[in-house]
Structures are given as structure tokens and as C-alpha cells.
Amino acid sequence: MFISFAKYSLYLGAFLGLSSLAHESMTTPVKAENAQVWADTLNRPEENRFTKSVLSNDLNEPMELAVAPDGRVFFVERAGKFYVYDPVQKKTRLLYDFPVKAVDKYLNGLLGMTIDPNFAKNHYLYFFYTIEDKGQTKQRIGRFKVNDDSTLDIESEKSIIEFPLDLEVSAHTGGSMAWDAHGNLFISTGDNTVPFESNGHAPIDEREKRPIFDAQRSAGNPNDLRGKILRIHVESDGSYTIPEGNLFPKGMEGTRPEIYVMGCRNPYRISVDPATSILYWGEIGPDAGTDGVQGPRGYDEFNQAKKAGNYGWPYFVGDNKAYNQYDFATKKVGTPFDANALVNNSPYNTGMKNLPPAQKAMIWYPYNQSAEFPKLGVGGRCAMGGPVYHFDASVSNPNKLPAYYDKALFVYDWMRNWIYAVRLDEQQNYQSMEAFMPTTGDFRRPVDMEIGPDGSVYLLEYGSVYGIDNEDARLVKVDFNSGNRAPVAQAIATDTIGLAPFKVAFTGDKSHDFDKGDKLSYQWKFEGKAISTEVNPTYTFSKNGIYKVSLTVKDQLGASSTSTINIKVGNTVPEVAIATTDNSTFFIPTQTPFKYAVSVKDKEDQLIDPKRVKVVLNYIPKVSKEPQMGHQQLTSTFSLGKSLIAGSDCKACHQVNAKSVGPSFTEVSKRYREDKTAIAKLANKIIIGGGGVWDEREMSAHPQLSREETTEMVKYILSLGNEPIENRIPQKGSVTLKEHVGKEQEGRYVLTASYTDKGSLVAPQGKTKALLALNKTDVLVLRPTKVYGSEADELNNVSRQGKRLGSIHNGSYFVLKNIDLKNIEQLTYRYSSRDKGATLEVHADSPTGALISTLNYEPTGNWNTYTEKSAALQATTGKHDLYFVFVKTTTPNKDLFSLEWIDFVPTAVEKSATKATVGK
Known part of the structure; x- marks a missing residue:
């Protein structure tokens, strides 16, 4: 299929491929941030003028689509189903179920389709699908005729071209087709190579009996149709001829004349500009998260071929970043490959050895943020090449894309769920890019994108999870509204x-x-x-x-x-409240009992059933390595590992209980439940990637995650295989807070109390009676007394600098919200100030509220010289928002202060009580 198991989450690395693309005409690298912007940026359409509507739901692994001149949308699913969406009847109909060879659960099958440029006259459709012929598995491009009633004439099939594949390889199939302005058919094929024993680098394993581990036999072989983009001209009788300008002339020894582009890993989605006949594709690249002895980290690419060429795989990736020659038997590292003198000496190469020079990618990006194209973000990668739009004023559809996108190349990423419009200059070289529908698109793994004859965008969305029947897999359409927009109702x-x-x-x-x-x-x-x-x-x-x-x-x-x-x-929400006679914001960073009581009231329940009251105490050992939000937001994330997974690409390949591309999280937990080294081992593996535990598929690298973050993710995953053990405590009492002892003081105690009432029977409109039971939860979060500067909830004329706060001037302030100062007697600041003393005032509830503390500080002589100084604190009751305001009315009064942390120091009574408790 297309997805590289290592990229997609914890497992997607095997399917798509990782790529290597290039653009022959580019002479210098393009810096996206410095590129010239679109000439008419000021006329950019408002995003709210685009409307996304669902044409067909409940799909299962949709692959590729084609829009007919009459508006019918044909599309296929990998398992073999071929559908048509009728825009008149607004219905989707199954036309045929191909008896395809859909390997294991994920790869091969019915991979692609396209519509003949002369479809209105000849009614031809083309399908890319897997067959088994005389015991050998092959990929076939088959041409069929569709009848006027949209039924498929099965007997009309003509096999246009076929090529064998190694069925035991569950990776890199290609499967896309497109046409140029001259009626030539382009066909993408993957390298059909196992990537998993190459550590995410170049699979050039030349050892005996290991041909499927060597992409030199396919992508780097001029005599093999795999790892290529082919170009042929289909004749009326179903045969094909070779157009002028392919990479190798017909009859050249050791080559195949069908090859237009070689050196591809998995060019999963391709397109051809109908005006210029320039070829574009997304290349799914290798999975290494970091550079290594074998060569560079993995990059996905968007490529452009103005003419036939070699795009380097498996010898190069990105902008011709070279892999090293490598002996998989001895682990000996050789010299880097030479882009201008490429030689394929693999024993599995059946073609000529001297290869065309390698071309550079047009756009390339790794797991981490790209230095050249930072807008593309971080995380899993799965580059897809989309269409070039040409605005046609004569098209009557009022909802066609506007002229603003004229000549824009649309590209998209299956993993990152974005679509970008790429702008090219007059020489068709990269100029700039901008996100398409970045806030309202809600793209759900876009797997194919076409612009119909009507100028509207048609999109197949694969759905949230790889390799299963997704509820959100669908065919959608994007229309542009240039006129009156519907109001937005909000009740x-x-x-x-x-x-x-x-x-x-x-x-x-x-x-x-x-x-x-x-x-x-x-x-x-x-x-x-x-x-x-x-x-x-x-x-x-x-x-x-x-x-x-x-x-x-x-x-x-x-x-x-x-x-x-x-x-x-028919019911009211219960009242649940946690009360304490101790401080309700901070825990003292030594052992101490914490007293609490949970009260529950319910208007309908005369007697509160204690079994329905649930009180749980948990400890989160570390919230974040470098928090980038205020302490309120941080402490409200009570299951940090779960929330980190929810925000990552892990869910594309893993589910909690069901198997997908990778094992379920519950399976992972059960396998490692007795392994005391599992947390450290798996946390590291998420970062660097790897494979070979569950099968040959690899887990992708996630270098953008910190060790602290992956540790929390692993802790959550490992907890899923155990029987639910909750730290239940009585409704009233005291607990000893000791989990934080001996650890970094960055954890949180989370006390949660909830009650579900007995409910009442009510009748929903038009339905039978149902039980309306209501739940209420109260949460108390205790944090360390030491608060780092970056954990401030609000900043005014202040900037975060790692864990510190800086760029502080006269009138600057920061805010800590909902702070209980009970039993807190003073504030200790760790700060630096190069050459200016000033005053730091603490006000309650506003910058001009009651003054409760004042610190008059002196400079420390250097920004890197930190000292600690304390200030007394007036007694307050209840919780308050604390405003820390900097005052220096005389000039110069800029760049006053750098704050590392504030310590909320407990009173002597609290300290002595703590010591007495520890002494016992």
C-alpha cells in the first residue's frame, strides 16, 4: 500500500516508502522562509468561503478516484470494490468487486484507477490491481469499458501491462496513474523491497539469498519496472507504444524503455500538469530519525520531473543527501555514493550498471522540523502528490476554485493531515507554499485528491487508523463560494x-x-x-x-x-466538592499527611449511596520537560501519557484493544508486563524507531519527542494490560504524600472525586424511556511549591525563554491563576539582573489589586549569574490570581529581570509539622 510503517506512528514504516525525489532544473536549494510570496497574497480567499461536504460515507480503505466529464465520480477500495457516485441521484453504487490478490491485511489489491482522456467518446477506465497468474503474483494495468448505465463491461478488459512482484515483501506498491497532454499514461510503482533491516537507511543488502532486502534490484535497476514511474502510450487495441523522451531508448541493452523516472522508493500518488505535461509525485521516504553511519535520516519528498531522470533511491534521499556504501555482512562503511557517477554493482541488478545522474528533490522534509520548509511541521510523514489547477473562466460551476489558485500545485500528507498549495515561477521552479483550509479542512488521512472538470476539489479520505475499516473513511468534495455565504447559527x-x-x-x-x-x-x-x-x-x-x-x-x-x-x-446534576484544611494548591516537598473530605449532595437522591462515590488519588511524576503553557493547563492534563499519544501519530497504527498496522496497546502492555527494563527500552525505541519484535514491520522514529514525553507514553501503554487498579481512598481522611520524595519536584498529585446519581426515567422525543443518570466530578491538583517561570498562565510584555522568563521591563507582569496562599509565609525568587535593580510587586486578582508582597532587588552583575532572594507575604483567604508586576519608574527601565523560579515557602508551623511527621 502506501504507508511507511515506521512513519506513521508506532508502526507505519513498511508500506509507503520513504522517498527520494529530485528536480533536475533546480540549481540552488530553496529556503521556504525566504521564498518570494505569491503575487496576489492580498487577494487570498477567506477560508470560510470553502465548504467541505461528504458525498459518500462508510468506505473501507479507499485508494484512488477519477471524475468523469459528466460529474460522476469513480473510485476504488483496496480490497477490490469499484464504486460510482452519481451527482444527480446523490447516491453511491457498487459497480464491481474485483477478485484481487489483496496481500495479508494491508498491501496490494486494487490500488488505483484513472479515466481515459477521451472517456466521453471511448468510455475507458484503467485499473491498477494485483492478480495471480499461473502461480505468480503480478501487478496489472487493465483497461475496461464502462456502459452508459455505469455498469462495468467485464468482458471488455484488455491487459495493458503487467509486471511481477515479490509477494513476501509487504512494502511499497505505488499504484497511481495519471495522463499528460499528449495522451501518455504515467504509472507509479514501488520498490517492492523490505526496508526493515537497514535501520531506516538505504536497503542495499547484497548478501546471498536476500534479494528482497536490496532495492538495487528494483528501484536502482534500469531493467526492472519496480521503483519507477512508467510512461506509455496506450493504443486502441490495448497494446502500448513508447513515447519519445523516456529515460532509456527502446532496444538499449539492460534497460526497459517504459521507464520515465527511476530511483523511486514509493511514489504513491502522482499527477501530471495538463498544461505543461510536467510530472509531480509524493515520495514516501525511509524511516531513520537521525543521521547515522549508513547515511542521512529519512526524508519524504515532493518531486518534479520536467523530463525523464533518475531520482536516486536507494543511493540518495532529499536534496541528494548521499548514503554510504555499506557491507551488511561485515558492517563495514564505505565511501558515499557519487550522484554524477552512479554504479549499481549489486549481484541482484539485472540491468546496466552505470546509471543516470541522480536528481534532487523539489521539497524534502524529515520527522523533525525542516530547516528549508519549516511550515510542513513535525511528526509522521507520508507525502502525496496532488493536481495542478488551471482556472478556466468558461467553466460554469459557480463553486469552482478561484483564480487565486491558478497554476497552483496541490500536495498533501497522509500522516500530517494537511494540504498545501505550492506556487511555481515562470520556469516552473519552486517559489512558495501556503496551507489550504488549515483551520476548517478537518482532513482525515487524505489518500487521493483530484480537481474535477467542474473546478471543484474531490478528495478520498482514508480514515483515522491504517489498515482497518474506518468509520470516517469517505469521499468528500470541496466547493468555493464566491457569493453570498450562509449565516452561522449558534444556539x-x-x-x-x-x-x-x-x-x-x-x-x-x-x-x-x-x-x-x-x-x-x-x-x-x-x-x-x-x-x-x-x-x-x-x-x-x-x-x-x-x-x-x-x-x-x-x-x-x-x-x-x-x-x-x-x-x-427530569434530573439535576449532583453536587460534589473536595474540601481541605491544608493548602489546596501546593504540597510540601517532604512527607506530610494531607487532610481532605468529599461532600456529595443530590436533590433527587435522598440517600447518597457510598458505592456511587468514587475518590481516587494519583501522582503524575513529571508534567513536561519544558512546559510551554501555564500551570493551570499543565496540571489539568491528568493522564499525560494518554494525551501525548492522542496528539501524536501513534493512533494511525495502533488502537487500544484492536490490532491495526501495529499491535494494540493492550498487547504491548501484556508482552512487557514482567520486563523491568521495558519503560526505558520502549521510550528510547519510540524516539529512534526499530522493528523485528512483532513481525518484520518497523516502528517509525519520533525524534521530535523528548525522553520525558515518550516515558509517559510508555507508562500509559503499559498500564493498559493490567486489571484496572485504582488508587481508591475513603471519602474522608488523610493521606501521606510520598511518591514525590527523591524525585525531581515537577510532579502533580491529582485528587478526583465523582458521584453518579441513581437517575430517572425520561422519554426522549420519539423514543422509549431511558435512564437519565448524571455524573459530577471535582478535581483537586496539588503541585510543588517551586514554580518555574515558564509555567506562568499569562504574560504581559514578558517572554518565555526555556523554563525562564525574560525580556521584562517596567510595567511588565505575569500571572499565576487560582493560587491558595494558606500556610505560605514568603516567596523566594531565583533571578538574575545584569545592571538594574527594581521592585517586583505581587497583587491579588489584577495588576492594581491588593498589594500582598514586595521584593526590592539588586542587580546580580550578569544575566548568567543567578541568586535567590525572599520577600514576606501577607495572609490571604481563598484562591486568588497573583499578578507579579515589575516597577521601575526611572530610566533606563528596560531589560530588568530574568526569573528562573519562585518558591512558595511554607510557614514555620507547617515546617515543624512536616519534621514531626517525618520523625515518626
Whole structure:
């Protein structure tokens, strides 16, 4: 298929390929940040003018699509199903189920399709699919005729071209097809090579009986059709001829004339500019997270071929970063390969040895942020080459892409879920790029993108997880609205849960229209009936039930949108509160008992069942290596490992309980439950990548993650295989806080109390009665008394510098929110100041609120010279937002202070109590 198991998460490295692309005409590297911007950037369309609509849901591994001149959308699934979406009937219909050879669970099968340029006359469709012929597995390009009723004429098939593959290799298939302006058909093929014993570098293993580990036999072999982009001209009888200008002339010994581009790893999606016939493709690159003795780290690429060429794999990657010659038997490292004097001496090479010079990629990027193309982000990689758009004013579709995108090349990444529009100069060289629908696109693993004859964008989305039947796999369409935009309805209720009679105030005044000056009308529906045209109505629900309330907002031209709210009548939310006589923000960084009590009230439950009250205490040992958010946000992430996984690409290849590309997290946990070294070992493996534990597939490298982050991820994963063991504690009592002792003081104690009431039977609209049970949770988070500067919740004229705060001037301030100062007697600051003394004031609840502490400090003589100084603190009650305000009215009064941390020092009573407890 396409996804490189190592890239996608913890496993995607084997499928797609990792790439090596190049652009012959580029003479100097392009720095994206310094590139010339689009000439008409000021006329960039507003993103809210683009609308994404779902044409077909419930797909299973969709692969490639083609749009017919009449608007029909043909598309295929890897397992063999071929569909058509009818825009008139707005329905999707299965046309044929190909009996394909879909290897194991992930690779080969029905990989691609395209529509003949003269489809309106000849009705030809082409399919790239896997067959078994006389005991040998092959890839076939088959041509079929489709009837007027969209049925496929199976008997009409013509086998255009076939080539064998090594079936035992679960990697790198290619499968995309495209046409140029001269009616030539381009076909992408993967290198069909096992990448897993190369440490994410070049698979050039020349040992005996290991041909499938050597990409020199395929991508680097001029006499093999794998690892290539082919170019042929299909004749009316199903035969093909070779166009002028391919890489090797017909009849040249040791070569195949069909080859247009060689040296590809997995050119999974390709496109051809219909105006210039220039070829573009995304190349899925190798998985190494760092440079090594064998050569450079892995890069994905977007490539451009203005003419036939060799794009370097497996000898080069990116902008011709060279791999070293390497003996897999002796582990001896040789000299780097020479891009201008490439020689393929592999014993598995059946073609000529002297190869064409290697070409550079147009765009290349690793797992980490790219120095040349930083906009592309970090994380898993899966580059896909999309279409070039040519604006045609004569196209009648009012929703076609605007002229702003004329001549733009669209590229996308399956793993990172983005689409970029790339701009080229008059010589068709890279100029700049910008994200397409970056905030509203909600792309879900885009796997194929086409611009239809109507000028609208059609997109197949593979869905969230690799290799399974995703609920969110779908065919979508993106339209552009150049005219009137529908208003955005936003219904809000003051309360959504209560007892009958339940009076609720609703507001619709947050609804808005992007077209300024439009007159809006409002219609509210309660209990299925249109009741009110007010903007902010009130309604009373007389009976218990679950009701859907809708607000429809319409403009004067009839465009409208609807917002809904569910109102639950028949129960009220319980009250749960955690109380303590100790400080409710900080724990003292030595052993001490913490006293607490949980109170629960419920209007409907006369007696509170203690079994329904759940009180749990957990300790998170480390929140982050270098926190980039305030302490409020950090301490609210109570399952750090889980949240880190949710924000990474791991879920593309792993699920909690079900197997995907990689094993389930539960399986991983069970395998390593007795391994005391598992946390350190797996945390390191996530960063550097690896394989060979579960099968031959590799886990991708994640060099962008810190060791602390991967450690928390592993801890969460390993916890899943055990029986649920919660640190349950009584509803009232005291606990000894000791998990932090001897560790870095960056952890959090999280005390969670919850209650689920007994519920009541209510009747949702049009449904039978259901139990309406409600839950309420209260959380108390205790953090260390030492707070690093970067953990501030708000900054005003202050900047974060790692863990410190700097660039502080007169009037600058930072804020720590919801701080309890009970039993805290002073603040100790670790700071530096080169040459200016000033005053640091602490105010409660605003920059000009009650003054509760003052620090008059002297300079330390150097920014790198830090000292500690304390200031007394006035007693306060309750929690307050603390504003730390810097004051120096005389000039010069800039660059006053660098703060490393603040320590909230406990009172002598607390200290002595702590010592007494420890002494016992």
C-alpha cells in the first residue's frame, strides 16, 4: 500500500516508502522562509468561503478516484470494490468487486484507477490491481469499458501491462496513474523491497539469498519496472507504444524503455500538469530519525520531473543527501555514493550498471522540523502528490476554485493531515507554499485528491487508523463560494439539565454572518414545533424528557444554517466538592499527611449511596520537560501519557484493544508486563524507531519527542494490560504524600472525586424511556511549591525563554491563576539582573489589586549569574490570581529581570509539622 510503517506512528514504516525525489532544473536549494510570496497574497480567499461536504460515507480503505466529464465520480477500495457516485441521484453504487490478490491485511489489491482522456467518446477506465497468474503474483494495468448505465463491461478488459512482484515483501506498491497532454499514461510503482533491516537507511543488502532486502534490484535497476514511474502510450487495441523522451531508448541493452523516472522508493500518488505535461509525485521516504553511519535520516519528498531522470533511491534521499556504501555482512562503511557517477554493482541488478545522474528533490522534509520548509511541521510523514489547477473562466460551476489558485500545485500528507498549495515561477521552479483550509479542512488521512472538470476539489479520505475499516473513511468534495455565504447559527442555553417545569433562557445573538450587513431572521423549534422568532427566547418544558431544540438562522437571500441543543428534563446534576484544611494548591516537598473530605449532595437522591462515590488519588511524576503553557493547563492534563499519544501519530497504527498496522496497546502492555527494563527500552525505541519484535514491520522514529514525553507514553501503554487498579481512598481522611520524595519536584498529585446519581426515567422525543443518570466530578491538583517561570498562565510584555522568563521591563507582569496562599509565609525568587535593580510587586486578582508582597532587588552583575532572594507575604483567604508586576519608574527601565523560579515557602508551623511527621 502506501504507508511507511515506521512513519506513521508506532508502526507505519513498511508500506509507503520513504522517498527520494529530485528536480533536475533546480540549481540552488530553496529556503521556504525566504521564498518570494505569491503575487496576489492580498487577494487570498477567506477560508470560510470553502465548504467541505461528504458525498459518500462508510468506505473501507479507499485508494484512488477519477471524475468523469459528466460529474460522476469513480473510485476504488483496496480490497477490490469499484464504486460510482452519481451527482444527480446523490447516491453511491457498487459497480464491481474485483477478485484481487489483496496481500495479508494491508498491501496490494486494487490500488488505483484513472479515466481515459477521451472517456466521453471511448468510455475507458484503467485499473491498477494485483492478480495471480499461473502461480505468480503480478501487478496489472487493465483497461475496461464502462456502459452508459455505469455498469462495468467485464468482458471488455484488455491487459495493458503487467509486471511481477515479490509477494513476501509487504512494502511499497505505488499504484497511481495519471495522463499528460499528449495522451501518455504515467504509472507509479514501488520498490517492492523490505526496508526493515537497514535501520531506516538505504536497503542495499547484497548478501546471498536476500534479494528482497536490496532495492538495487528494483528501484536502482534500469531493467526492472519496480521503483519507477512508467510512461506509455496506450493504443486502441490495448497494446502500448513508447513515447519519445523516456529515460532509456527502446532496444538499449539492460534497460526497459517504459521507464520515465527511476530511483523511486514509493511514489504513491502522482499527477501530471495538463498544461505543461510536467510530472509531480509524493515520495514516501525511509524511516531513520537521525543521521547515522549508513547515511542521512529519512526524508519524504515532493518531486518534479520536467523530463525523464533518475531520482536516486536507494543511493540518495532529499536534496541528494548521499548514503554510504555499506557491507551488511561485515558492517563495514564505505565511501558515499557519487550522484554524477552512479554504479549499481549489486549481484541482484539485472540491468546496466552505470546509471543516470541522480536528481534532487523539489521539497524534502524529515520527522523533525525542516530547516528549508519549516511550515510542513513535525511528526509522521507520508507525502502525496496532488493536481495542478488551471482556472478556466468558461467553466460554469459557480463553486469552482478561484483564480487565486491558478497554476497552483496541490500536495498533501497522509500522516500530517494537511494540504498545501505550492506556487511555481515562470520556469516552473519552486517559489512558495501556503496551507489550504488549515483551520476548517478537518482532513482525515487524505489518500487521493483530484480537481474535477467542474473546478471543484474531490478528495478520498482514508480514515483515522491504517489498515482497518474506518468509520470516517469517505469521499468528500470541496466547493468555493464566491457569493453570498450562509449565516452561522449558534444556539446557547443558560442551562441544559433540570426538573419539570424547567424554564430555560436561550440566546441566538452569538450567531453571525460573514457577509457584513446581511439581515438575519431567527426561528426556534421546541418539542418539534416552531415556537419563536425572537433572537433570545425563553421556553418552559412542562414534562420530563430529552428534547432537541433547534435554531435556524436565515439571511435575506434565503441561505441558512441550523444549530441544535439537547435539553434534559427530569434530573439535576449532583453536587460534589473536595474540601481541605491544608493548602489546596501546593504540597510540601517532604512527607506530610494531607487532610481532605468529599461532600456529595443530590436533590433527587435522598440517600447518597457510598458505592456511587468514587475518590481516587494519583501522582503524575513529571508534567513536561519544558512546559510551554501555564500551570493551570499543565496540571489539568491528568493522564499525560494518554494525551501525548492522542496528539501524536501513534493512533494511525495502533488502537487500544484492536490490532491495526501495529499491535494494540493492550498487547504491548501484556508482552512487557514482567520486563523491568521495558519503560526505558520502549521510550528510547519510540524516539529512534526499530522493528523485528512483532513481525518484520518497523516502528517509525519520533525524534521530535523528548525522553520525558515518550516515558509517559510508555507508562500509559503499559498500564493498559493490567486489571484496572485504582488508587481508591475513603471519602474522608488523610493521606501521606510520598511518591514525590527523591524525585525531581515537577510532579502533580491529582485528587478526583465523582458521584453518579441513581437517575430517572425520561422519554426522549420519539423514543422509549431511558435512564437519565448524571455524573459530577471535582478535581483537586496539588503541585510543588517551586514554580518555574515558564509555567506562568499569562504574560504581559514578558517572554518565555526555556523554563525562564525574560525580556521584562517596567510595567511588565505575569500571572499565576487560582493560587491558595494558606500556610505560605514568603516567596523566594531565583533571578538574575545584569545592571538594574527594581521592585517586583505581587497583587491579588489584577495588576492594581491588593498589594500582598514586595521584593526590592539588586542587580546580580550578569544575566548568567543567578541568586535567590525572599520577600514576606501577607495572609490571604481563598484562591486568588497573583499578578507579579515589575516597577521601575526611572530610566533606563528596560531589560530588568530574568526569573528562573519562585518558591512558595511554607510557614514555620507547617515546617515543624512536616519534621514531626517525618520523625515518626
